[in-house]
Amino acid sequence: MSLISAEETASASSLLAWYDRHRRVLPWRALAGEGADPYRVWLSEIMLQQTTVQTVKGYFERFLVRFPTVEALAAAPVEAVMQAWAGLGYYSRARNLHACAKVVAEEYGGHFPADERALLTLPGIGAYTAGAVASIAFNEPAVAVDGNVERVLSRLVALEEPLPRAKPTIRALALSLMPHDRPGDFAQAMMDLGATICTPKRPACALCPWSGPCQARRDGTAETFPRKEAKKQGALRLGAAFVAVRADGQVLLRDRPPRGLLGGMAEVPGSEWSPAFDVTGAIALAPFQAEWKILPGIVRHVFTHFPLELAVYRAEIPAITAAPAGSRWQKRALLHEEALPTVMRKVLAHAAIE
Ligand code: SF4
Known part of the structure; x- marks a missing residue:
C-alpha cells in the first residue's frame, strides 16, 4: 500500500463530480450553493453517531421544532433534552450535547467556533465531529473519518493494517486526498459514497467514481475490507x-x-x-x-x-x-x-x- 500512488490515481475531483450529480438530500444538509448552518451540522453529526440516517431524520426534525437554536437548547432543562433524545441510545451524548450548547451560548455568543482545534475542546466533540463541523459548516481544511470513510479508504488502497491500529494511516490518506477548495463537499461526498455505493456488503463498484483506481475492486476483495483486530465480546x-x-x-x-x-x-x-x-x-x-x-x-x-x-x-x-x-x-x-x-x-x- 502506498499513500502516494493512491493520491495519484484516486482524485478528489472525480469524487466531487460524482457528488455534484448524486448528493443525498438530507434535512440537515444545505442545498448546493447554500451555506451550511453550524447548529444543524453539529446536531445531526452527534445524532448520527451509531444511528442510521432513517432513524435520525424524525428525531432531528422534532428536536429542531423544540430547540430551534443553540441558545434555545442551552436554555432548556437537561431533562427536556434527555426526553427528546430517548430512544436514540448512548445517552451520555445527549448530556454532552446540552453541555456543549451551554458553552457555545455562554462563551462563544451562540456561534460555533470554525477552527477544528477549538471545536475539539467542546463537550462531546471528538475528532470525527470536529472535522465534520469544521469542514461542512465552515469549509475549513479538515477531514471527518468515521466507519464509512474507513471502509471506503481501506478498500481503495487494500489496506492490510487492521482497525483500530490503522486509524492514523486512514486519516493521513483522507488528508492527502482532501481538496483545499471544497473540504466540506469532500467530507459529505465520502459519507455519501460509503452510505450508498461502497456499502459493507455488495458494494456497487460499477457505479463508483473510484472504481478505476480501487485496489480492492481490482483484486475482487472489497467485502473483506476493512481488516479488523479480533475483539472480545463482553460477558453476558x-x-x-x-x-x-x-x-x-x-x-x-x-x-x-x-x-x-x-x-x-x-x-x-x-x-x-x-x-x-x-x-x-x-x-x-x-x-x-x-x-x-x-x-x-x-x-x-x-x-x-x-x-x-x-x-x-x-x-x-x-x-x-x-x-x-x-x-x-x-x-x-x-x-x-x-x-x-x-x-x-x-x-x-x-x-x-x-
Ligand atoms: S470501487 Fe467498490 S470497493 Fe472500491 S471504493 Fe468504490 S465501491 Fe468501494
Whole structure:
C-alpha cells in the first residue's frame, strides 16, 4: 500500500463530480450553493453517531421544532433534552450535547467556533465531529473519518493494517486526498459514497467514481475490507426488574444516577446487572413487599459492550401505596413522556404495560 500512488490515481475531483450529480438530500444538509448552518451540522453529526440516517431524520426534525437554536437548547432543562433524545441510545451524548450548547451560548455568543482545534475542546466533540463541523459548516481544511470513510479508504488502497491500529494511516490518506477548495463537499461526498455505493456488503463498484483506481475492486476483495483486530465480546450480564402497578394504574419509576450507563434515564426498580447475578435471590431486592410474580420468559437487550438478560417481576399494589424513597409513581398514559431507554420499554412491554 502506498499513500502516494493512491493520491495519484484516486482524485478528489472525480469524487466531487460524482457528488455534484448524486448528493443525498438530507434535512440537515444545505442545498448546493447554500451555506451550511453550524447548529444543524453539529446536531445531526452527534445524532448520527451509531444511528442510521432513517432513524435520525424524525428525531432531528422534532428536536429542531423544540430547540430551534443553540441558545434555545442551552436554555432548556437537561431533562427536556434527555426526553427528546430517548430512544436514540448512548445517552451520555445527549448530556454532552446540552453541555456543549451551554458553552457555545455562554462563551462563544451562540456561534460555533470554525477552527477544528477549538471545536475539539467542546463537550462531546471528538475528532470525527470536529472535522465534520469544521469542514461542512465552515469549509475549513479538515477531514471527518468515521466507519464509512474507513471502509471506503481501506478498500481503495487494500489496506492490510487492521482497525483500530490503522486509524492514523486512514486519516493521513483522507488528508492527502482532501481538496483545499471544497473540504466540506469532500467530507459529505465520502459519507455519501460509503452510505450508498461502497456499502459493507455488495458494494456497487460499477457505479463508483473510484472504481478505476480501487485496489480492492481490482483484486475482487472489497467485502473483506476493512481488516479488523479480533475483539472480545463482553460477558453476558444478568439482572431483575420489578414492575409495580398500583390499582389506579400508576407504575413505579426511579431515575438512574446521572453518570454512567444510561445516566439520568428513567427505569423501573431493579437489581444490579452483573455476570454473577443470581436470579433465585432476586425477590429480596424488590422495592417493597408485595405478591411479586415472575413473568414467563426474559427480556434481552444488547448494549455496545455487553448483552443483558433481565428476569421481570410484576405486582399489583393498592392505590394508597406510597413510593419508596428515590422513586415515584407515574401514570401509564404519561409513560411516553419519560426518558425511558429502550431496554426499559422492553421490560414494560414484557409486563404488558406499554
Ligand atoms: S470501487 Fe467498490 S470497493 Fe472500491 S471504493 Fe468504490 S465501491 Fe468501494
